Each structure stands twice: as structure tokens, then as C-alpha cells.
Amino acid sequence: MNLLSHIGKFSMLIARAFSKPEKMKIFRRQLMFEIDSLGIGSMGIIAIISFFMGAVITIQTSSNIDSAFIPAYTVGFTVRQSMILEFAPTIIALILAGKVGSNIASEIGTMRVSEQIDALEIMGINSASYLILPKITAAVIINPFLVIISMFIGMAGGYIVAWGTGIVTTSEYLYGLEYDFKIFGVYYAIVKTIFFAFIITAIPSYYGYYTKGGSLAVGAASTKAVVTSSIVILFVNYVLTQLLLI
Amino acid sequence: MIKLENISKAFNGEQILSDIGITYEQGKTNLIIGASGSGKSVLTKCTVGLIQPDTGKVFYDDREFTALDSKSRQEIRTEIGMLFQGNALFDSLTIEQNVMFPLQMHTDMKSDEILERVNFCLERVQLTGVNHKYPAEISGGMQKRVALARAISMKPKYLFCDEPNSGLDPQTSIVIDQLISEITKEYNMTTIIVTHDMNSVMEIGDKVIFIHKGRKWWEGNSDSILSTTNKELSDFVFASSVMKRLVDKK
Numbered sequence: 414m415n416l417l418s419h420i421g422k423f424s425m426l427i428a429r430a431f432s433k434p435e436k437m438k439i440f441r442r443q444l445m446f447e448i449d450s451l452g453i454g455s456m457g458i459i460a461i462i463s464f465f466m467g468a469v470i471t472i473q474t475s476s477n478i479d480s481a482f483i484p485a486y487t488v489g490f491t492v493r494q495s496m497i498l499e500f501a502p503t504i505i506a507l508i509l510a511g512k513v514g515s516n517i518a519s520e521i522g523t524m525r526v527s528e529q530i531d532a533l534e535i536m537g538i539n540s541a542s543y544l545i546l547p548k549i550t551a552a553v554i555i556n557p558f559l560v561i562i563s564m565f566i567g568m569a570g571g572y573i574v575a576w577g578t579g580i581v582t583t584s585e586y587l588y589g590l591e592y593d594f595k596i597f598g599v600y601y602a603i604v605k606t607i608f609f610a611f612i613i614t615a616i617p618s619y620y621g622y623y624t625k626g627g628s629l630a631v632g633a634a635s636t637k638a639v640v641t642s643s644i645v646i647l648f649v650n651y652v653l654t655q656l657l658l659i
Numbered sequence: 660m661i662k663l664e665n666i667s668k669a670f671n672g673e674q675i676l677s678d679i680g681i682t683y684e685q686g687k688t689n690l691i692i693g694a695s696g697s698g699k700s701v702l703t704k705c706t707v708g709l710i711q712p713d714t715g716k717v718f719y720d721d722r723e724f725t726a727l728d729s730k731s732r733q734e735i736r737t738e739i740g741m742l743f744q745g746n747a748l749f750d751s752l753t754i755e756q757n758v759m760f761p762l763q764m765h766t767d768m769k770s771d772e773i774l775e776r777v778n779f780c781l782e783r784v785q786l787t788g789v790n791h792k793y794p795a796e797i798s799g800g801m802q803k804r805v806a807l808a809r810a811i812s813m814k815p816k817y818l819f820c821d822e823p824n825s826g827l828d829p830q831t832s833i834v835i836d837q838l839i840s841e842i843t844k845e846y847n848m849t850t851i852i853v854t855h856d857m858n859s860v861m862e863i864g865d866k867v868i869f870i871h872k873g874r875k876w877w878e879g880n881s882d883s884i885l886s887t888t889n890k891e892l893s894d895f896v897f898a899s900s901v902m903k904r905l906v907d908k909k
């Protein structure tokens with residue numbers, strides 16, 4: 414199938430998913446469940462990755478500063494800027510594309526091949542809206558929080574390395590973290606995160622929903638979902654960066 | 660009553676169903692029989708709109724289902740119960756939640772009323788004490804019963820069962836068949852059962868339709884089937900030598 418027909422089919426599915434839920438009570442229950450599963454369930458991996466990103470940037474930056482003209486607080490400054498602008502939103506999105514994306518595609522794909530989606534349709538339920546809308550909504554709500562937490566943990570990771578190794582003093586590190594801080598960077602990260610949250614949930618839902626065949630097809634759908642959403646994230650990241658920063 | 664007119668369907672140039680017309684009668688168990696791959700499931704899915712037929716019309720009583728938009732189809736579908744070949748139970752929900760599901764989505768019943776209805780349906784299919792288990796934790800026969808309980812929870816006017824006996828032992832098969840047949844009479848439903856089990860045909864087939872290579876090949880009842888002169892039907896019916904011996908005895 415070519416790109417255009419994928420895009421057409423994807424748009425139609427998402428349009429169907431964005432219709433009013435049959436029962437608000439059920440929708441809210443699903444939403445809570447997805448926030449817990451997609452959001453809270455990803456906290457652990459996000460904390461670990463963010464901590465080490467902050468730690469590594471700290472070591473990298475300080476070991477590359479050998480000129481006396483570059484002040485030591487550059488380390489904290491670099492950690493902050495890279496965590497806020499790029500690492501927290503984009504790397505976390507890529508990680509979640511793998512974790513959440515494969516999860517969604519295989520869940521919905523299994524429901525497709527075991528006729529559970531047909532069963533929903535027979536019950537007079539809009540299966541696209543029932544299955545997909547809570548996931549997209551949950552990610553769009555919770556991911557900005559995850560990313561902000563990631564920023565803090567990354568900066569804390571740098572602090573702990575600074576404190577533990579002494580490659581930069583903690584007070585210089587902290588000064589760098591606060592130096593020339595502009596809130597716009599955080600807004601920019603949140604805007605990106607909302608786009609990425611949509612990509613991470615909508616694309617895997619699409620691949621899962623149109624799975625054909627048996628359990629092998631579910632695995633294939635899951636792989637395609639992760640690869641495609643990662644590529645789309647990188648592409649959208651480029652476009653948004655150009656639109657928002659230039 | 661459900662009426663099909665001139666239903667045809669091809670997949671990738673291969674004709675799967677050709678010009679099928681059938682009337683399924685109310686209060687009866689209408690059986691669709693035929694070899695594996697003859698198009699029985701596709702026909703059923705065309706009837707309920709899960710597959711769009713290339714040509715033809717489907718009527719639910721006087722409503723032309725095939726002419727309706729998806730919103731109005733959804734309304735008719737709340738009157739349909741369906742038992743899928745692989746059960747299609749929601750595996751993230753417990754037995755109780757599975758049976759509850761259509762009621763929660765479509766009615767404004769209070770939760771104690773819903774629970775009462777759920778327990779009624781589960782008792783009707785002789786399944787108690789498993790309310791809080793998950794589908795993966797119960798046997799195939801029990802899963803079938805849950806699927807049946809879920810299918811009748813909304814008191815449907817139309818019930819579709821695709822191979823309700825597949826994967827079940829003969830004894831359990833008969834129990835499921837009897838349940839479907841009794842419930843059909845109780846609620847005066849229009850029931851369609853897809854099967855290739857001759858046992859079911861003889862036990863509960865009020866009306867029998869034989870599909871061969873995507874065409875309606877024969878139509879009659881379980882009595883007339885044994886005296887058929889139709890070659891393909893007779894090959895199907897007497898594929899097992901036991902059937903042959905039974906008839907010879909008669």
C-alpha cells in the first residue's frame with residue numbers, strides 16, 4: 414500500500430475515533446485506566462533514562478571544556494537547555510513510541526484477530542472511538558507531566574554527578590541551571606510533547622486496528638507501528654523546531 | 660425475520676458468494692451448513708454488515724439494513740446478539756464485566772439492575788460461580804456459555820451463532836445447541852446458526868440451508884435432509900459412515 418492511501422485510511426480511522434463516546438461514564442473510566450497504564454506505568458523507565466541523560470551530559474560537557482574563557486556554569490546551562498529543548502521531549506517520545514506503541518498495536522491487533530473488534534461493532538459500538546480515543550486523550554494529558562518530570566530528573570542526575578565527582582562544583586552547576594532561563598523553552602517542549610503523544614498513540618492504534626491474519630500479523634503490526642511512529646516523531650520534531658524556533 | 664436478496668461477494672477477484680437469497684424465520688433455529696471454506700462465515704458477516712456485500716439487500720423485518728447509514732445500523736445492531744467462532748470475549752474484562760458490557764453501553768439501567776440481569780443470563784446458560792474470573796481462566800465450553808450469555812443480555816431479536824460447537828466435546832456441544840434452541844423459542848428470536856455438525860442439524864435444525872461453493876444449494880428441514888437426492892448435500896450429510904448406517908436402519 415502506498416503512503417497516500419495509508420494517510421487516507423489513517424485519517425478516516427482517527428476521524429471515526431474522534432466521535433463522541435457512547436457513555437461518558439465508561440469513557441472516564443477507560444481514560445483513568447489508560448492514564449495509569451500509559452502514563453504512570455512509564456514513570457520508571459523515564460526516571461532511569463532521564464537520570465542518566467543528565468549525568469552523561471554533565472560529564473561530556475565538563476570534559477569538553479578546556480578553555481579558560483568558557484565559564485564552569487556552562488555545564489549546568491547545557492544540561493538544562495538540552496534536557497528542556499530536546500532530550501526530555503524527543504528522547505522520551507522515542508522511548509515511549511517503543512514501549513507504549515508496541516503495547517497499543519499488539520493489544521488492538523489481538524482484539525482484531527480474535528474478532529473482539531467485530532464483537533464491539535455487532536453490539537452497536539463505534540469500536541474506533543471506544544478503543545482509540547481514551548488512549549490518545551490519556552497520552553495528550555499525561556505526557557506533558559512525564560516530560561516535565563523528566564526535565565527535573567535529568568537536571569538532578571547532573572547535580573548528583575557534579576556532587577559525586579567534583580568535575581564542576583554544585584554551586585556553579587546550580588548557577589548554570591538558572592542562568593538566562595526563559596520559560597518559552599518549556600512551552601516549546603510541551604507543544605512538541607502534545608504532538609508526539611498523538612503520534613505515539615494514534616499510529617500504533619492504526620496498525621493494530623487494521624491487523625489481518627493471526628498472531629504473526631500482530632507481531633508484524635507492532636514492529637511497523639514502532640518504526641513508523643519513531644520516524645514520524647523525528648520528522649515532526651524537525652518541522653516543529655523550524656516553525657517554533659526560527 | 661431476516662431476508663437476504665441476491666447477496667454476492669468477491670475477494671480479490673475470487674467469487675466467494677453468488678446471488679444468495681434466504682429468508683430466516685422468526686422463532687426458529689435456521690441452520691446454515693456447508694463444507695469448510697464454502698462461505699458461511701462471509702455470508703453471516705455480510706448479513707450483519709461486518710463485510711459489505713458487492714450486491715444484494717438485507718432486510719431485518721421491514722428495515723432494509725443495507726440501505727442504512729452507520730448510525731441507523733448501530734440501532735439495529737443493538738437488537739442483534741452474536742456468538743463468534745472464537746468467542747471474542749473481551750480478555751481484559753471479567754466474565755461478569757463481559758456480560759454487563761452491552762447493558763452498560765446501551766441502557767440506563769442502574770448497576771444493581773444490571774447485575775441482576777447479568778446473573779439471570781449467566782444462570783440461564785447454567786454458569787454460576789465464575790463471575791470474577793477472566794476468560795482465559797475458564798474452559799472452552801464455559802467461554803461459549805459466557806459468549807452466549809453476553810449475546811442474549813440485551814434480549815436480542817436476532818441471534819447469530821458462528822460454529823457454536825467448534826472445539827467442544829460432543830456432550831458440551833449438545834448442551835450449547837439445546838440452550839440456543841430453547842432460548843430461541845423463549846424469546847421468539849430469529850436465530851441463525853452456522854455449523855458443519857450433523858448432530859446439530861438433526862437435533863435443532865428447524866430450517867436448514869446448505870451452502871456449496873458460495874451458492875445456496877439446497878433448503879429444507881432436518882427430516883427432508885436424510886432423503887435428499889441432491890448429490891453434493893448427500894455427500895456432505897453422509898460423509899460420516901455413522902449417518903449412513905443410521906439412515907439404512909430406518
Ligand SMILES: Nc1ncnc2c1ncn2[C@@H]1O[C@H](COP(=O)(O)OP(=O)(O)O)[C@@H](O)[C@H]1O
Pocket residue numbers: 670671675693694695696697698699700701702
Ligand atoms: N476478509 C477476507 N478477505 C479475503 N478472503 C476472505 C476473507 N474472508 C474470507 N475469505 C475467503 O472466503 C472463503 C470462505 O470463507 P469462510 O466464509 O470463512 O468459510 P466458512 O464456510 O468455513 O466459514 C475462504 O476461501 C476464505 O479464504
Ligand SMILES: [Mg+2]
Pocket residue numbers: 699700701744821822
Ligand atoms: Mg467459518
